[in-house]
Structure formats: C-alpha cells, structure tokens
Amino acid sequence: MTNQNRVFNFSAGPSMLPLNVIEDAAANLADYEGCGQSVMEMSHRSKEFGKIIEDAEANLREIMNIPDNYKVMFLQGGGTLQFAMVPLNLLRASKKADYVVTGSWAKKAYKEAAKFGDIKVIASSEEDTFTYIPEITKEDIRPDADYVYVCYNNTIYGTHYPYIPDTGDIPLVADMSSCILSEEIDVSKFGLIFAGAQKNVGPAGMTIVIMREDLLGFAGDTVPTYLDYKTHAENDSMYNTPPCFAIYIAGEVFKNIKNMGGVGALNKVNVEKAGKLYDYIDASDFYQCPIREKDRSLMNVVFVTGDADLDKKFVAEAKAEGMVNLNGHRSIGGMRASIYNAMPMEGVNKLIEFMKKFEAENK
Numbered sequence: 001m002t003n004q005n006r007v008f009n010f011s012a013g014p015s016m017l018p019l020n021v022i023e024d025a026a027a028n029l030a031d032y033e034g035c036g037q038s039v040m041e042m043s044h045r046s047k048e049f050g051k052i053i054e055d056a057e058a059n060l061r062e063i064m065n066i067p068d069n070y071k072v073m074f075l076q077g078g079g080t081l082q083f084a085m086v087p088l089n090l091l092r093a094s095k096k097a098d099y100v101v102t103g104s105w106a107k108k109a110y111k112e113a114a115k116f117g118d119i120k121v122i123a124s125s126e127e128d129t130f131t132y133i134p135e136i137t138k139e140d141i142r143p144d145a146d147y148v149y150v151c152y153n154n155t156i157y158g159t160h161y162p163y164i165p166d167t168g169d170i171p172l173v174a175d176m177s178s179c180i181l182s183e184e185i186d187v188s189k190f191g192l193i194f195a196g197a198q199k200n201v202g203p204a205g206m207t208i209v210i211m212r213e214d215l216l217g218f219a220g221d222t223v224p225t226y227l228d229y230k231t232h233a234e235n236d237s238m239y240n241t242p243p244c245f246a247i248y249i250a251g252e253v254f255k256n257i258k259n260m261g262g263v264g265a266l267n268k269v270n271v272e273k274a275g276k277l278y279d280y281i282d283a284s285d286f287y288q289c290p291i292r293e294k295d296r297s298l299m300n301v302v303f304v305t306g307d308a309d310l311d312k313k314f315v316a317e318a319k320a321e322g323m324v325n326l327n328g329h330r331s332i333g334g335m336r337a338s339i340y341n342a343m344p345m346e347g348v349n350k351l352i353e354f355m356k357k358f359e360a361e362n363k
Contacts, residue, residue, distance in 0.1 A: 008347035011325035012155045012300060013178070013199040016342040021252045039248045044241050052244075053237065056251030063257050066187050066210055071233040073209040074247050079105070079177045079196040081227075082207060083112035086149065086173055086192065089229050091117040092218035094144040098122040100165070103130045103154035104331065105175060113149070122148075129332070130157040132292040138168050147171045147191060153179035155199075156329040158302035158336065159295045164189045171215060178299050180208065181257060182341055183267045191215050197246060199299070200340050202253055206246035257341075266341050267298075273339050273348045274298040280352050286359040304334035305362075311335060314358055323351055 009016045032039050035048050042049050057072050066072060075081070086109075091097060095117040099110040101124040113119045122141060123134035141148055148167045153160045155178040164186070165172060171191025180195035187193065192211045198204035211229055219228040231239050237247075260266060278296060281287045287303045289296070305311055311334050315327045328334035339348055 007322045007324045008343065008350060009324055010337045010339070010343070010347075010351070012329070012336060012338045013196070014204050015199050015338055015340050017202065017249070018253065018256050018342045021249065021256055025249060025252065040245050042244070044238060044244055049244060052248050052251055053242070056247055056254060057237075059251065059254035059258060060208070063181070063254060063263050064185065064187060064210070069213050070187060071209075071211050071213055071216065071229075072237075073211070073229065073232045074237040074242055074250070075207045075209055075232060076205065076243055078204070078207055079175055079194060080108070082175070082194045082209070083109040084116075085227050085229065086147070086194075087113040087116040087119070088223045088227055089219045090147045090171065090173065090192070090215060093146055094118070094142075096120070096142055096145045097147050097149060098141050098145045099149045100124070100134060100136060100151075101126060102133055102151055102159060103157045104329075105154065105156070105177075106149075106151035109149060109151065109175065117146075120145075125159075129290070130154060130159065131290050131295075133159050133161055133295040135163075136165050138166055141167055141170060145170050147173050149173045149175075151175040153177075153297050153299055155297075155300050155338070156331065156336075158289070158291050158297045158300045160297040160299070162294050171212070178338075178340075179297070181263055181266070182270050182299055184263050197250055199338070200342075202250035203246050205243040206250060208250075269345065270298045270339075270341065273343065273345055274301060276352065277301050277337060277339070277348055280355065284355075284359060286363060287355065299338060299340055301337045301339060302328060302332075302334060303337075304328075308333055310362060313362070317358065318351070318354055321350075321354055323347070323354060326351075 030038055060072060097113055097119050099121050101107050101110055101121050123136050125132050125134050148170055152174045173192045174190050176193050177196040178199045181200045194207060194209045197206040216230045216233055225231050281289045281303050287305060289303045318326050326335050326337060328336045337351060
C-alpha cells in the first residue's frame with residue numbers, strides 16, 4: 001500500500017498515528033538501529049530496550065511537565081483495568097470515593113469501584129444524555145472521601161471538562177484516555193492520571209499511569225501483586241514483560257511531539273481543527289451538535305442530521321471517499337469525527353467539503 005492509499009481514519013480508537021512515526025518504525029522493523037533484531041523480538045531486560053523505555057519516560061515527563069514526586073508507569077489491561085486498580089489502591093482510609101458520571105466510561109468505572117467500597121455518584125449528566133459536564137464544587141464532595149474520580153474527555157458523547165474540579169486535599173483521579181497530550185495539563189492538580197494509548201499515544205496494549213508517590217503502598221493484602229501500583233512503580237514498569245512494542249511506538253510519538261514544539265503547539269492546531277468543524281456544524285441547518293458549547297471536546301466531535309437513515313448514508317458515502325469510521329458509537333448513533341493529534345488539518349478540511357456536498361445532495 002502506498003501512502004496515497006491511506007485513508008483519513010476518524011475512529012475513536014485505535015486511531016491515526018503520525019505517518020513519519022509509522023514509516024520510521026517500518027524502516028527499523030526487522031533491524032532496530034543496527035542491533036540485528038526487531039523491538040518485537042528483543043529482551044525487555046536488554047540494554048537496547050532499557051534505553052527505549054527510559055527515553056520514553058523521560059520524554060513524556062518533559063512534554064507533560066510531570067513533577068518529580070510523580071511516578072510514571074507503562075501498564076497493560078487498558079483503561080478498563082484501571083477502573084478496578086484505582087479503587088483497589090486508593091480506597092485506603094474511609095473506603096469512600098465520589099464519582100462524576102459524564103458518559104459510558106465513567107459509569108463503567110463507577111460500577112467497578114462499587115464492588116470495593118462506598119462509592120457515590122455526586123453528579124451526573126445522564127438525565128440529559130450526557131450532553132454537558134456538571135459543575136461540581138468542594139461542597140459536593142464528602143469530606144472523608146479517599147478520592148474523587150472524573151473522566152476528563154468523554155469519547156462517546158463528545159464532551160470535555162472545561163475546568164479542573166477543585167477537590168481540596170482529596171486526590172483527584174482522571175481518565176484522560178482520549179485527550180492526553182492534546183492540551184497542556186497541570187499534573188500537580190491530580191493525584192492520578194491514566195490513559196489508554198490507542199487514541200493519542202500509540203497502538204493498543206499500553207496504558208500510561210501518572211501517580212503521586214504519596215498515594216502508593218495502600219493496596220490491601222488481598223490485592224493481587226500485579227494490581228498493586230507499588231509493584232510497578234518499584235520495578236520501573238518492568239515487573240514482568242511489558243508491552244515492549246507499544247512502549248517503543250509511544251516513545252517515538254513523544255519524540256515527535258517534542259520536535260513539533262510540544263503539547264502547547266499541538267493544542268493550537270487541535271483548537272483550530274475542532275473550531276473549523278464546530279463552526280461549520282453550527283452554521284448549518286442540516287447538521288446539529290447536541291453538546292453544550294463550553295463542554296465540547298476538541299478530540300471527539302459528535303453530530304447528527306436528525307434522520308437515522310441519512311446518518312447511515314453519510315457514513316457509507318464518506319467511507320467511499322476515503323474517510324472511515326465516522327459512525328457514532330453504537331449506543332447513540334449519529335456521526336462522530338475523532339480528530340486526535342495525528343489527524344492532519346487536511347483530513348478535517350476534506351470532511352467539511354464532503355459535509356457540504358452531502359448537505360447539498362440530501363437537503
């Protein structure tokens with residue numbers, strides 16, 4: 001397949017990767033930097049892989065400005081395993097945690113945590129089909145809660161927190177799977193951040209966990225060794241064989257972000273891409289975006305025509321023109337354009353041109 005055959009992949013994940021990263025990995029696939037073997041084959045205990053994982057962590061720390069008192073871990077099990085690991089490690093005093101439910105993933109995380117302690121939903125936008133982010137204040141949080149949990153960007157519903165909840169001294173936990181590295185974040189405002197890799201970071205199979213050190217070491221005696229963050233923090237993510245190839249690609253993406261001027265530079269492009277798309281949708285009387293304006297995601301733009309059959313036709317015709325995975329999540333239908341970091345402006349421009357054409361032909 002030549003690069004001319006590549007489509008614009010608007011999938012919510014796994015999603016597009018920077019083409020130069022893919023091509024460089026391809027060139028090094030059978031013989032990584034002259035060592036005579038592929039990263040897929042080399043021992044995770046080798047000098048070569050040791051450098052790959054060390055560089056990946058160092059570059060992630062740099063581009064996210066992660067403070068020294070935070071551990072960075074590259075784990076397996078996806079964001080979904082974190083739904084259990086978080087309560088197993090952070091329910092340490094009152095065994096209470098407060099959750100804000102803003103979509104399917106936050107709801108799943110809440111249900112999982114409820115197996116392990118006294119878990120309370122302190123705010124939810126479910127009654128309005130998750131079309132907005134509820135405002136919460138310190139007064140909404142139980143004073144003895146062990147942590148507060150949010151899903152910072154909601155992939156399915158296209159919402160994003162326009163603010164960082166003020167939780168005082170209570171650690172704030174955030175699932176940033178679909179927005180990590182798309183905007184500058186003050187890591188010190190969070191006790192723990194996690195993110196599945198397959199949206200903005202690399203191939204599926206690796207999950208990033210960024211955790212304040214004073215929160216380590218509270219897993220109970222019955223918690224499996226592998227599910228204790230301390231196990232991974234003390235072993236520099238090498239307690240067992242890590243997802244080596246996924247870590248390698250993630251590391252190349254981190255280098256790429258550095259070369260592009262860092263997360264702030266990417267964010268400017270992301271704001272421009274999303275702005276163009278939302279502006280077109282809002283100006284049209286054919287498409288609608290149901291999300292409250294201030295809570296709209298930069299990464300996942302959801303829209304509908306109001307006619308389910310027309311929506312299906314849109315997705316099929318877009319695919320025929322080289323724009324794939326524009327269907328909304330099966331739970332809500334409609335369309336969703338996931339425009340992560342690696343989606344070029346060219347892809348957004350092509351989508352808008354197609355939307356204009358489709359509107360003219362189907363109005």
